[in-house]
Amino acid sequence: MLVLEYKVKGKQQQYQAIDEAIRTTQFIRNKAIRLWMDTPKEQKVDKIALNNYSTGLRKEFGFVKDLNSMACQSATERAWLSIARFYDNCKSKKSGKKGFPRFQKDNRSVEYKTSGWSLHPTKRRITFTDKKGIGEVKLLGKWDIHTYPVKSIKRVRLVRKADGYYCQFAVDIEIKPEQRTGNGEIGLDVGLEFFYSDSNGYHEENPRFLKKAEKAIKHAQRQIYKKQKGKNQRRKARQRYAKKHLRVNRQRNEHAKRVARNLCKANAFVAYENLNVKGMVKNHCLAKSINDVAWSLFRRWLEYFAVKFGTTVVAVNPRMTSQKCSDCGAIVKKSLSTRTHKCSCRCEIQRDVNAAINILNLARQARLGHNRSNATGLATSTLVGESLLEQVARKNVESPGFTSKRATAMF
Known part of the structure; x- marks a missing residue:
């Protein structure tokens, strides 16, 4: 995977909508962690169960339903990654703390998969099509996203940093080898x-x-x-x-x-x-x-x-x-x-x-x-x-x- 990053340029209300999507992602992840904690040991909670749980959250909470369904699945996948890492550390008998999953308080990103967004034909603008109200934003940067087909983009991530908002594209391509200058x-x-x-x-x-x-x-x-x-x-x-x-x-x-x-x-x-x-x-x-x-x-x-x-x-x-x-x-x-x-x-x-x-x-x-x-x-x-x-x-x-x-x- 190759990650290409662009600065996002939009209006203040669009930035507020991005913040709302980020908070919703944090809410879904924390609810998934709570489900895992409260489930008895006899019952199995795996990645599929957490994905199904995100569907239930969409029916229960309106602000969760406004977020794209695949973005909700990405949030539960984050929860499962922290759970799986904890299990792996316990099985390998890692010394010290095993990394017990914690509730997140400072999430700064929301991740979409192959739906919930669409690129402009010039690939200098991107539109988020869910009901969070982000809409179309400009992409500022020099990376050659226009040279890759849209089908090769597997993930789109909106990230809040100290100097603004960024859009990251995870492109599924093979790394092209280059010639060495020495041996x-x-x-x-x-x-x-x-x-x-x-x-x-x-x-x-x-x-x-x-x-x-x-x-x-x-x-x-x-x-x-x-x-x-x-x-x-x-x-x-x-x-x-x-x-x-x-x-x-x-x-x-x-x-x-x-x-x-x-x-x-x-x-x-x-x-x-x-x-x-x-x-x-x-x-x-x-x-x-x-x-x-x-x-x-x-x-x-x-x-x-x-x-x-x-x-x-x-x-x-x-x-x-x-x-x-x-x-x-x-x-x-x-x-x-x-x-x-x-x-x-x-x-x-x-x-x-x-x-x-x-x-x-x-x-x-x-x-x-x-x-x-x-x-x-x-x-x-x-x-x-x-x-x-x-x-x-x-x-x-x-x-x-x-x-x-x-x-x-x-x-």
């Missing part, structure tokens, strides 16, 4: 000092987008509490604050996408660390910096462009890669503050470059031993030092859902 092999060691260090000795600078914008964000946050609750000025202050966070989020996406594309375009084999980012952010001293560098986002884009350029990517267990000498294989213990690797074999090299070389060597061993990759996000990554069961258990977490041509929220 090199490279190992990557991500970090906080540098965004990544590779096995060739190159260091990609850490952009630190949040740190650069933190002063302005804190100032905008203070302005919120200086305004009286319920007043229009407080709402505007909150909107200014949200826009600054949205800008940082977009900067991270564009940076991760650009770097991942360049790496996959220039190399036929890329090895990277299989980091447990969720566990690492529990360190409150480093959590903000880890979230700012966005390692997980970079990995998703790396796997996406690996498919596009036919690059093989391999995830490596990073255990001891910083302590092991890349020249002789000896273990040289060092603290995080020690940034230079010095070994008795006279190997003296920057710590992260040494780790990147070790990651590349481990990936080469995995390629020769197993010949597996996670380039498509569907196969299991080759993780050196882990069992096949552990690899399969994390497959669903590692694999991205939809991919986008730009840094958009994913379906």
